[in-house]
Amino acid sequence: MTAINQTRGPGAPVSKGLLRPVLVSAVLFMGVTGLAYPLLTTGIAQMLFPDQSRGSLIERDGAPIGSAVIGQDFTKPQYFHPRPSATTGADPASSSQTIAQPYNAALSAGSNYGPTNKKLIDQVRARAQAYRTENGLAANSPVPVDAVTASASGLDPDISLANALAQAERVGRARGMPSLSVKALIGHESTPLQLGMLGEPRVNVLKLNLALDALAAQRPAQ
């Protein structure tokens, strides 16, 4: 009495007639979902958002200097420094070895150290000491946690306001700028909560450093 038998004939095995749809569906849906869908998305996205679809690149004097959403490494005293990064890269001395290469945007990585891992605690201790020395802080002064911990991607573009303010004195000294105007710049460049409530207040390090350079270009060196 059931419709099943009417369609497939009485007593037909359950797999009867499945070969063609099984084989065709794999190829057909590969074409539709694996090629047509992403290519159509690419076409529309590049029309509507030409900048973001190509990686939100920032150019200065016609040459790309980085992406607005990807962090990059800064070590010079006149720049704000980003969070520690656990990314690695090929050792230029020997291609089979990898060495620490912070902010390698070709291979994202976190440390994946667990909270009781001795290597993590040793790293954090060393980073906290280096941070205090670099920024002229007292030996026991508190250090913002984001300044001594590696981000998940190794490409975190942001630092906390606490971290930026703790670096302001040093950056001002290196640039011959009053630290008050550096701090004002941090406030000006900081990213507010999205839609007034999402995420955390923060500063994009690359944008902040670009603003510093732009400010310096406006005021000829004294």
Place this chain on the structure above:
Amino acid sequence: MLNDLVQSALFLVAMTALAVLMGKWLTRVFMRKHHGLPERWTYGLLGIDPAEAMSWKRYGMALVLSNAPMILLGYFLLRIQDWLPFDSLLRAAQTPDLAFNTAASFVTNTNWQSYSGENSLSNFSQMAAITFLMVVSAATGVAACGGFIRGLSRRSTQDIGNYWVDFTRVVYRVLLPVCLLLALVYVWQGIPQTLSSEAVATTLEGVKQHIVMGPVASLESIKHIGTDGGGFFGMNSAHPFENPTPFTNTLHMLSMLLIPAALTYTFGSMLLRRRQGWAFFGAFVVMFIGFLAIVYSAEQHGNPLFTPLGVDQQQSTLQAGGNMEGKELRFGIGQTSLFVAVTTAGTTGSVNAMHDSLTPLGGLVPIAEMMLNNVFGGDGVGFINLITFAILTLFLLGMMIGRTPEFLGKKIEAREMKLVMLAVLAHPLCILAFTALAVSVPGTTDALNNSGPHGFSEVLYAYTSATANNGSAFGGLSTNTPFFNTTIGLAMLFGRFFTLLPMLAVAGALAAKKTTPEGLGTLPTATPLFTGLLVFVVVLVGGLTFFPALALGPIVEQLMLSSSHLF
């Protein structure tokens, strides 16, 4: 703290509202008789009759068989990657065991990755192999759930619907339109969508930075809508190109729970038992909030070993504070904890923080959610798992009050209970047996990134994630070895099909039964009391099964952390 609470509360409200909208839409997708033009073309190409009614056996057979050439096609494309043109970075083909692992992983909707996308896959593979498998595996799960619900809603019939129709409609009417729209929002927020493989920048300090990119947005949207979870990049949704803003993070989380939550509403609509749908939705939400509270408080409290080093982990107006190792600043603790709870609830398995670096109790939450496997659960299968436990709960209650258990007006008898127990037991057996095997083979210690109890947690996490078809990882474990690739690949296949197929059989058996009118002795299942009992049984069975394993990993690590013991 207050803002974190507001974000979480608004998230739950938005999630519920979207569940109703999508639930109504899915009901139409499963119930409407009319076939659209592209669908009729597809049926023509497949050579199938959309009017054919399938028994659960034929439905399940079509499901399993259609997945087979998809695995093979994915495997093949990954193996010949280096012969295909257009990859300016000349990325090598995957090895046989890695390609098996990847194909099995994506076809089972697990998305475990033993590789880092940016140095292992060409843009062609990311689209034709990965994006393709992400869409079809999600469609498989949702279709299975459609057949399952139809089985529960019918009486005295063999017919649970037509697999090809369900599958095609889910792809054309749900996944592709939603993903295309979402991908465009993602690009607006800063996710790249391009066919070029990289940009080379010279940084302000004069260093060359190679920035890898590709068609990320189209992968990212199906990754979450489909509860797939495999990242374009190694660091997944922590990578700024996969998740550039708190807004994309919020959309990711809403996408992950969209279909799993909506299916409770669809169930209520298709069975004309709305209250029952909400009772199940309530069970999901209660467990979810409990887990979220644990992970948030553990992570915001921070790592006590940092305090003596003079590290400030206090939340203030100037910083989010908390345990920031392996986390991204733009998400802070609030959006990260929510993501951890959502991604392991929805069995998506994408991560926006490194779970390996979570505090012990924070890390216990994702493991426990995957062990229970039905706090929302993946597209389709999570709901099926919850029904498994609903039937088990009724059986236990029936034993206590001395009545034959009934569910949705159908008597639950020995055959159904055997199938339910098969589904309930396959999951822990697979997790615990493979974990035991892995920790007893000699090579495993070399693969660990952390020693002591945290190292054990890495292995336990891997097999739990694989069996639950989640795909997230304690990422320190180096799993790209023939042993891990093979055993994790098998765990994914067992975990997928040994819970899905028995439950399709249950649906088939229930569809064939007559409905008996509810009597005085019928236990009502659409009440808060039943929701409470259901949650209790889920937690009790999960706890009894997994507590010894958890005690060896996160629990002992938490005790060691309190006594400042390092490894």
